[in-house]
Amino acid sequence: MNFKRWFALFVFVMLVGWFGYDAMEKKRDEDRARDLRNAQQQRKSREMKVPTPSKPPGDMVVNLTPGKVWFVGKYEDGGGIEIPFPPGESPEKSVDLTPLHDNPGYVGPEQCQECHREKYQSFLATAHYKTSRPVNESTIDGSFTPGSNTFQTSDPHMSFEMVHRGDEFLQRVHFFNWSFEVPMEIIMGSSKMAQTYLYWHKDGLYQHNVTHITDGDQWINSPGYIDGDAAYARPIPQRCLECHLTYFDYRGEKNRYTPGSLILGVTCERCHGPAKQHVEYHRENQDARDAVGITNPADLERQVQMDICGQCHGGTRVLKGDALSFQPGDRLENHYDPPDDELDAKNSVHTSNQLNRLAQSACFEQSQMTCIDCHDPHHNERGNRKLFSSRCMNCHESESDCGFFPQAGVDFAANCVDCHMPQRPTEKLRLKSVEGDVFPPLRDHYIRVDEAATEQFMSGLNGQD
Numbered sequence: 050m051n052f053k054r055w056f057a058l059f060v061f062v063m064l065v066g067w068f069g070y071d072a073m074e075k076k077r078d079e080d081r082a083r084d085l086r087n088a089q090q091q092r093k094s095r096e097m098k099v100p101t102p103s104k105p106p107g108d109m110v111v112n113l114t115p116g117k118v119w120f121v122g123k124y125e126d127g128g129g130i131e132i133p134f135p136p137g138e139s140p141e142k143s144v145d146l147t148p149l150h151d152n153p154g155y156v157g158p159e160q161c162q163e164c165h166r167e168k169y170q171s172f173l174a175t176a177h178y179k180t181s182r183p184v185n186e187s188t189i190d191g192s193f194t195p196g197s198n199t200f201q202t203s204d205p206h207m208s209f210e211m212v213h214r215g216d217e218f219l220q221r222v223h224f225f226n227w228s229f230e231v232p233m234e235i236i237m238g239s240s241k242m243a244q245t246y247l248y249w250h251k252d253g254l255y256q257h258n259v260t261h262i263t264d265g266d267q268w269i270n271s272p273g274y275i276d277g278d279a280a281y282a283r284p285i286p287q288r289c290l291e292c293h294l295t296y297f298d299y300r301g302e303k304n305r306y307t308p309g310s311l312i313l314g315v316t317c318e319r320c321h322g323p324a325k326q327h328v329e330y331h332r333e334n335q336d337a338r339d340a341v342g343i344t345n346p347a348d349l350e351r352q353v354q355m356d357i358c359g360q361c362h363g364g365t366r367v368l369k370g371d372a373l374s375f376q377p378g379d380r381l382e383n384h385y386d387p388p389d390d391e392l393d394a395k396n397s398v399h400t401s402n403q404l405n406r407l408a409q410s411a412c413f414e415q416s417q418m419t420c421i422d423c424h425d426p427h428h429n430e431r432g433n434r435k436l437f438s439s440r441c442m443n444c445h446e447s448e449s450d451c452g453f454f455p456q457a458g459v460d461f462a463a464n465c466v467d468c469h470m471p472q473r474p475t476e477k478l479r480l481k482s483v484e485g486d487v488f489p490p491l492r493d494h495y496i497r498v499d500e501a502a503t504e505q506f507m508s509g510l511n512g513q514d
C-alpha cells in the first residue's frame with residue numbers, strides 16, 4: 050500500500066474517531082443500504098439478461114404439422130409441449146401487413162372523445178372496454194415477483210415462470226433443463242373473472258398456457274388445457290375475437306389476422322356501427338344537431354335492438370358467413386345459426402344465454418322490456434344492487450308490489466335481484482385452479498319467483514348461511 054492510501058485510511062480512522070460511534074453506525078447503515086441496492090441491481094440485471102434458448106431434449110421433438118406445429122413430447126403420457134415455432138427458436142415478431150379487406154369504416158373509440166367526452170370517459174371503466182387490451186404494467190394482473198411468479202404443474206419436469214423484463218411480460222416454460230419464453234401481448238378478459246393472454250407468431254394469434262384468475266389471485270392452466278402440458282399452439286379463431294374485439298382483418302386459415310388492423314375492446318362501434326362517415330360529417334358540419342351516419346339502438350324495434358347484444362350474449366351461435374358481417378339493425382338469424390344446446394353442453398362458449406333466459410320472464414312477455422331497461426352500456430354499474438333494483442321499480446312502482454313484502458329485516462328496495470335473479474355458478478365458466486374448480490356465478494336472467502333463492506337470502510339474514 051502506498052503512502053496516499055495509508056494517509057487516507059488514517060484520515061478515515063481519525064474522522065470516525067471524531068464523529069464517534071454514531072457516525073460508525075450511520076455509515077454501517079449506509080453500507081447496508083448500498084449493499085442491498087447493489088444486490089437488487091444485480092438481481093435486476095440478471096433478470097434483464099435475455100436467456101438464449103437452450104436446446105430442447107432432441108429425441109423428443111416431432112414436427113406435428115410440417116412447418117406449423119412442433120411437439121416436444123413426454124414418453125410417459127403422450128403429453129408435452131406444443132408450439133407453432135421450431136423448438137430452440139422464439140415466436141417471430143408480427144410484421145405489419147396490408148389488410149386483405151377494406152375496413153368498412155371502424156375508427157376506434159378515441160375518435161368519439163372530442164364530441165362525446167362524458168360517454169367516452171365513463172365507458173373506459175366498463176368490462177366491454179377492458180375485455181381486450183394491450184399488455185402493460187397497468188393492465189396486467191398477477192405477480193411477477195420471484196417467489197410468487199411461478200406455476201408448478203403436476204409434472205415435476207414442467208413448470209412456468211412469469212417474467213417482467215423492461216417493457217416486456219413473458220411466460221417462461223421450463224421442461225427438464227430446457228426453457229423458452231413466449232411474450233404476453235394481448236389481454237383477453239376484463240379481470241372480473243380472469244385474464245388470458247395472446248401472442249403473435251408472424252400474423253397468427255395464439256393463446257398462452259397460463260391464465261390469471263382474479264379469485265384468489267392465482268396463475269392457472271387456461272380453461273380446457275391439460276395440467277402438465279404446455280400448449281402454446283392453440284389458435285384464436287375468429288368467433289373468439291368477434292365477441293371480445295371491435296374490429297380485425299381476417300387473413301384466413303383459422304387464426305391469421307393483420308396485426309395493425311385490430312381495434313381492441315368491445316367498443317362504441319360494435320353497438321352503433323362503423324362511424325367513419327358520422328365522424329367526418331360532424332367534423333365538417335360543426336353546427337349540425339341531427340346525427341348523420343350512425344345507429345342509435347334506442348330507435349330500433351325491440352327485437353332488433355336486442356339482437357345487437359345477442360351477437361355475444363345469445364349463447365353458442367356459429368357464424369353462417371364472415372365474422373363481423375352483422376351490423377346493428379340486422380337480425381341475428383341472418384348471420385348465425387341458432388344456439389345449439391348440444392354445442393352449449395360441450396362448453397364451447399363460456400357465457401350464458403341472457404337473450405333467451407330473459408325472454409322467458411313474465412316481465413319480458415308483458416312489457417316492451419329490453420336489455421337497456423336495466424343496463425346502461427356507457428357506465429360500469431357492476432355490483433350496484435340498489436341501482437339495479439331501482440330499474441325494477443321503473444315498472445313495478447314500489448317495493449310493496451312484491452308479494453313477499455314486508456318481511457322483518459329485509460330492505461326490499463335495496464335488493465330485488467338476489468331473490469328474483471339469483472347468482473348461480475355455471476358449469477360453463479369452469480376454471481380449474483390449484484385449489485379446485487372455480488365456477489364464477491352468473492345472474493339468471495329468467496326473472497321469476499325463485500323459492501330456493503328466497504330461502505337462501507332469508508337464511509343468510511338469520512346468519513345460517
Ligand code: HEC
Pocket residue numbers: 156157158160161162163164165317318321324327328331332337338339340341343344345
Ligand atoms: C365531430 C363531432 C362528433 C364526433 C367525432 C362523433 N360524433 Fe356522434 N354525434 C355528433 C353529433 C353532433 C350528434 C347529434 C347530437 C347528439 O345526439 O349528441 C351525434 C350523435 C351520436 C349518436 C346518437 C345518434 C342518434 O341518432 O341519436 C351516436 C350513437 C353517436 N353520435 C355515436 C358516435 C360514435 C360511436 C363516435 C365515435 C366513433 C362519434 N359519435 C363521434 C357528433 C360527433
Ligand code: HEC
Pocket residue numbers: 237238239240241242243244245256285286288289290292293360361362364365366398399400401491
Ligand atoms: C359468443 C361470444 C363469446 C365467444 C365466442 C367467446 N367469448 Fe369469452 N366471454 C364472453 C362473455 C359474454 C363473457 C363474460 C361472461 C358472461 O358474463 O357471460 C366472456 C368471458 C371471457 C373471459 C373472462 C373475462 C372476465 O370477465 O374476467 C375470458 C378470459 C374470455 N371470455 C376469453 C375468451 C377466449 C380466449 C375466447 C375464444 C377461444 C372466447 N372468450 C370466446 C363472450 C364470448
Ligand code: HEC
Pocket residue numbers: 158161165168169172177315316317318319320321345346347421425426427
Ligand atoms: C354495448 C353496446 C354499446 C356500446 C359499447 C356503446 N353504446 Fe352508445 N348506446 C348503446 C345503446 C343501447 C344506446 C341507446 C340507449 C341509451 O341511450 O343508453 C346508446 C346510445 C348512445 C348515444 C345517444 C344517446 C345519448 O345519451 O346521447 C350516444 C351519443 C352514444 N350511445 C355514444 C356512444 C359512444 C361514444 C360509445 C363509446 C365510447 C358508446 N356509445 C358505446 C349501446 C352502446
Ligand code: HEC
Pocket residue numbers: 175176177179180181237238239240241242291292293294315319320357358359360361362420421424426429430431
Ligand atoms: C361484440 C360482443 C358484445 C356485444 C355486442 C355486447 N356485449 Fe356485453 N359483454 C361482452 C363481453 C365479451 C363481456 C365480458 C367482458 C369481460 O368481463 O371481459 C360483456 C359483458 C357484459 C356485461 C357485464 C358487465 C360487468 O361489468 O359485469 C353486461 C351487463 C353486458 N355485457 C351487457 C350488454 C348489453 C346490454 C349489450 C347490448 C346493448 C351488450 N352487452 C353487447 C360482449 C359483448
Ligand code: HEC
Pocket residue numbers: 411412413415416417418419422437438440441442443444445465466469470496497498
Ligand atoms: C319494463 C318493465 C319491467 C321491469 C324493468 C321489470 N319488470 Fe318485473 N314484471 C313486469 C311485468 C309487466 C310483469 C307481469 C305483471 C306483473 O306481475 O306485475 C312483471 C312480473 C314480475 C314478476 C312476477 C313473475 C311471475 O312469474 O309471476 C316478478 C317476480 C318480477 N316482475 C320481478 C322483477 C324484478 C326483480 C325486476 C328487476 C330486476 C323487474 N321485475 C323489472 C315488468 C317489468
Ligand code: HEC
Pocket residue numbers: 355358359362403404405407418419420421422423424430431432433434437440441466470490491492493494496
Ligand atoms: C330486469 C333487469 C335486467 C334486464 C332486462 C337485463 N339484465 Fe343483465 N343483469 C341484470 C342484473 C341485476 C345483473 C347483475 C349485475 C351486477 O351485479 O353487476 C345483470 C348482469 C348481466 C351480465 C353480467 C353477467 C352476470 O351474470 O353477472 C350480462 C352479460 C348481462 N346482464 C347481459 C344482459 C343482456 C344481454 C340483456 C338483454 C338480453 C340483459 N342483461 C337484460 C339485470 C338485467
Ligand code: HEC
Pocket residue numbers: 438441442445447448450451452453459460461462463464465466468469498499500503506507
Ligand atoms: C327476500 C326475497 C325477496 C326480495 C328481496 C324481493 N322479493 Fe319479490 N317476491 C319474493 C317472493 C318469495 C315472492 C312470491 C310471493 C308469494 O307469491 O307469496 C315475490 C313476488 C314478487 C312479485 C310477484 C307479485 C305477485 O304477487 O305475483 C313481484 C312483481 C316482485 N316480487 C317484485 C319484487 C321487487 C320489485 C323487489 C324489489 C323491490 C322484490 N320483489 C324483492 C321474494 C323477494
